[in-house]
Amino acid sequence: MNAPAKLPDPTDLPSPTRVLTVDDSASMRALLNHALTGEGFAVSQAEDGEQALEWLALNEVDVVITDINMPRLDGFGLIEQLRAGTRHKDRPILVLTTESSEEKKARARSAGATGWIVKPFAPDKLAAAVRRVSH
Amino acid sequence: MFIETPALLPNLTRITVMQGQACVSDGPRVEFSTVLGSCVCSCLFDPMAGVGGMNHFLLAEPPHGTACDDFDEHYGVYLMELLINDMLTHGAAKTRMRAHLYGGASLNPGLARIGARNAEFAHDFLAAERITVVREDLGGTQARRVDFRPARGQVRCRTVESALAPPTNPTLRPPSPTGDVELF
Numbered sequence A: 001m002n003a004p005a006k007l008p009d010p011t012d013l014p015s016p017t018r019v020l021t022v023d024d025s026a027s028m029r030a031l032l033n034h035a036l037t038g039e040g041f042a043v044s045q046a047e048d049g050e051q052a053l054e055w056l057a058l059n060e061v062d063v064v065i066t067d068i069n070m071p072r073l074d075g076f077g078l079i080e081q082l083r084a085g086t087r088h089k090d091r092p093i094l095v096l097t098t099e100s101s102e103e104k105k106a107r108a109r110s111a112g113a114t115g116w117i118v119k120p121f122a123p124d125k126l127a128a129a130v131r132r133v134s135h
Numbered sequence B: 001m002f003i004e005t006p007a008l009l010p011n012l013t014r015i016t017v018m019q020g021q022a023c024v025s026d027g028p029r030v031e032f033s034t035v036l037g038s039c040v041c042s043c044l045f046d047p048m049a050g051v052g053g054m055n056h057f058l059l060a061e062p063p064h065g066t067a068c069d070d071f072d073e074h075y076g077v078y079l080m081e082l083l084i085n086d087m088l089t090h091g092a093a094k095t096r097m098r099a100h101l102y103g104g105a106s107l108n109p110g111l112a113r114i115g116a117r118n119a120e121f122a123h124d125f126l127a128a129e130r131i132t133v134v135r136e137d138l139g140g141t142q143a144r145r146v147d148f149r150p151a152r153g154q155v156r157c158r159t160v161e162s163a164l165a166p167p168t169n170p171t172l173r174p175p176s177p178t179g180d181v182e183l184f
Helices: A026-038 A049-058 A075-084 A102-111 A123-134 B073-089 B109-128
Strands: A018-022 A042-046 A063-066 A093-097 A115-118 B013-016 B022-025 B030-036 B040-046 B051-057 B098-103 B132-138 B143-149 B154-160 B181-183
Touching: A018 A026, A018 A049, A026 A042, A026 A123, A026 B073, A026 B109, A042 A049, A049 A063, A049 A075, A063 A075, A063 A123, A075 A093, A075 A102, A093 A123, A102 A115, A115 A123, A123 B181, B022 B030, B022 B073, B030 B040, B030 B051, B040 B073, B040 B109, B040 B143, B051 B073, B051 B143, B073 B109, B098 B109, B098 B143, B098 B154, B109 B132
Parallel strands: A018 A042, A018 A063, A063 A093, A093 A115, B013 B030, B098 B132
Antiparallel strands: A115 B181, B022 B051, B030 B143, B040 B051, B040 B098, B143 B154
């Protein structure tokens, strides 16, 4: 009698890459959520840097995508605070912004950002970038 | 609040806001002007900061029988965000912003849908961002001229000869490499 075929263990399936998006615009959050969940990512969302820090204190994430211009704590401040601690020192952080100035880009880079994307974003390019930095 | 029918102002600097542009100012002698057919313009004003801004757009129409995803909502959100961010840079606060919406007319019966769809986009965007629309003059079959004094939030909107309205070509994304990813 043949041994029953071994079913794949569901725990062997790769878990989706977890992405936290940080943007004060509800419309932009909706576009990001639609684009990233459609690509198979597990998406969480925060409205500004402060809310992102509160969420990150309690949750794990693989990639952070943040806007720059936000109330309370902006994208630069968020990156600086995440890099100042040990837990998110090496976490990939992509900046997604309407800013196109080289000065702002240089500031994001020196704060510790992993990459820079100028809006309006292309969903396929954004998804490819998330995959690239998360591996 | 917005005040209608601005009085004549000496030494006025009039700036024409073209399709695809967003302009913001707190200058007391600045007036933004635009002429709209199917295009939509949003005027935002923060009465406490004394700052106002105007944008002017016409997003691509979804072809008949296709999904609404073909409507370039990404670019629309980007154009609205540009205006809001420029307002914030000038000292405005999003929670205090009030909006006016104008345009979205149907000058050509064959293009009836594009103006209405753009007006709907602007409405949906402002509702999602919790920015109150205090006045609107949308739809219809006539072109409009809008004059807006940003520092005081004064707006005048009147119908004009449709021949004065710019041609109905959607605001296309600039050829710059937006959406490209630069990894450091």
